[in-house]
Amino acid sequence: MKHMKQIRNLSAVCLLTVPLALSGCGLFGSESAAVDPPPGEVEAQMLEVSGTTELDSGVFAPVAPEEKEAVADKDAKAAAPAEAGERTTVFLEDGNGLLAPVSLSLPKGESSAMLKDSLTALVSKGAYASSLPEGFQGVLPAGTEVKSVSVDKDKLAVVEFNSAFNDYDPLEERKILEAITWTLTGQEGIKGVQLWVEGKKLTEMPLLGIPLDRALTRSMGINLPKHGTPLMNSSAVTVYFSAAAPDGVHQYYVPVTRFVPAGEEPLKAALNELIAGPESGNGLEMVMTQETVLDSVKAGQNGVVTVSLTDDMFADSKNVPNEFLESVVLTVAQNAEDAPVQIRLNGKETVTGSNNIDYGKPVSAPEYVNELPL
Template identity: 80%
Template sequence: MKHMNTVRGLSAACLLTVPILLSGCGLFGSESASVDPPPGEIEAQMLEVSDSTTLDTGVFGPVAGEGTAADSTTDKAEAAAPGERTTVFLKDANGLLAPVSLALPDGDSTAMLKDSLTALVSKGPYASALPEGFQGVLPAGTEVKNVSVDKDKLAVVEFNSAFNDYKAADERKVLEAITWTLTGQEGIQGVQLWVDGKKLTEMPLLGTPLDHPLSRAFGINLPKNGPMQMNLSAVTVYFSAATPDGAHQYYVPVTRFVPAGEDKVKAALGELIAGPESTNGLETAMTGGTVLNSVEAGQNGVVTVSLTDDMFTDGKNVPEEMLESVVLTVAQNAEDAPVQIRLNGLETVTGTNNVDYGKPVSAPEYVNALPL
């Protein structure tokens, strides 16, 4: 079994590292779901939820307070300073959207938002700054004419007419990339699109309705064989994948559907343990013997996840990708809550990155800071 080093929370001096992998194979196998638009009734439901719920900004916060692991904390305001790093959602070699943290030029908040969307343009100004195997999904020639954020945390984006030149098969992916890129910035919860001075009420090719602002409730990387019933809820699960050369590991968010009314965090972790559904580059983070015992939210806001896995009886040298997938999945589904992990009843759970996940660890501010 390989020990794979991936993203993790570090100190304010160095928030995130992505060390080298020995090969592109997963710890316990490599699988994933083909992605495609969900059935029409599910699409409508997700769009409606997008407009009517209190939304997660998707900004992963640091751990704060006593009992925090020192090497997993940082000051959020410092970490989010414009020009340091910006996380954008790019298409990987398997056709999935993944967050990639880029070092974009310094500038004010508006310039930073415009640059983050410009990075999504195929063959655009930042194409040479993208890691190998990743590309933007906006059509070549697309220009970001303006981005403004109102008091209701709605980002209004205006593109030029080249935006309409996307391929029909990429329509949903275009919307997902824009939405998840912008709502990853603090203070943005919804997105509205304009083209050449006109508000879009639907997408030009397949007619995806845009009468409600888009949010992360829209989902990302949905399974091709989506649900056919309405009494389901969406959760986001983070699986891992390897770069084309197998040298680096990165994380990919996937929307899964679970029965409505289930505890969101427990349901998401259940999907994480179940693993990817088919073959498309995603890797199984857990072993076949991983069992979720409990999920508890403490008064200090820390979520405690208790797991059993006979492969790691002493709680030492647990693969980092396994532990970070838990942290990322919990944070996404529990309002960016910090996480501490209990494994086989042990309160000290050390990853292959030498981080003790038995203490509160928060998801990194910048995910997938991959080298060029």
């Protein structure tokens, strides 16, 4: 296995970088079904709660060319995805039809330009197609042009596309929204997204009519299960499973939204879904064994979440597979506002991964997930 990249210490919290080279086969076998759009009533309710009044300014339009520089300086500074030479994360479709975060290097530019580039990377056969890792592709229609991206005072990213944006496969409609939303809201300072095409604000998607009357946020979910549960009886959590890259050597992580009974504590529910494993047919792999048990989840006064697990397969809590531990870290971060996590396994406070990192000490999710080779 490839060693972890260098770790930066941030006070008592270590910044964990996800390793790349892992076994191509699943830890405990691969569960393998296509992810279909959720039922109509679930779709409408998820999108209804995906925005807030503060985010949707209603009349806020894409910035005219002469205004872009001023807006970038005033409103979008906090939304700059990366310094020159660093990386940014975009959501691309993998070979299993799922959206996954992928870390890319983009050209040097101002914050607004880099936001445009991050969306341009989502264009099928676009300018950055040759820069994508093997097995990944953008979901925006070929020929789509990102005309502008601006960020208002309410941290709403307003995106304007050319008319080619409308030329998509109807079955890809929700996936397109997820890719755009999760890519932009992954940037610091952006909480929601609003879409325009050729100077006209979209109130619904052109083909299937998914409503866009509110700002899109990550509460819309991603990679939803084939069979959704009405939201009146459930809530949504997002967990991270692993998958093998086409080269059979590298491993990457994929977020999946699950519905759980309403009223359950989100972190505990998310971790139990992680233990339950992925649905069949989507290429995702089990990251834990069927014997893994969640004993407790506790948030400390210092903000660190302590996750206590039991699994007799790793009795000494040493050389535990990276996928097991890192999926926990990513899942906690996703459902607890990027909180750092420390893991207890079989009652032991030292939990060493196969990358020689002690997950018994506080670690946080990586700044860039899935740094895959081209």
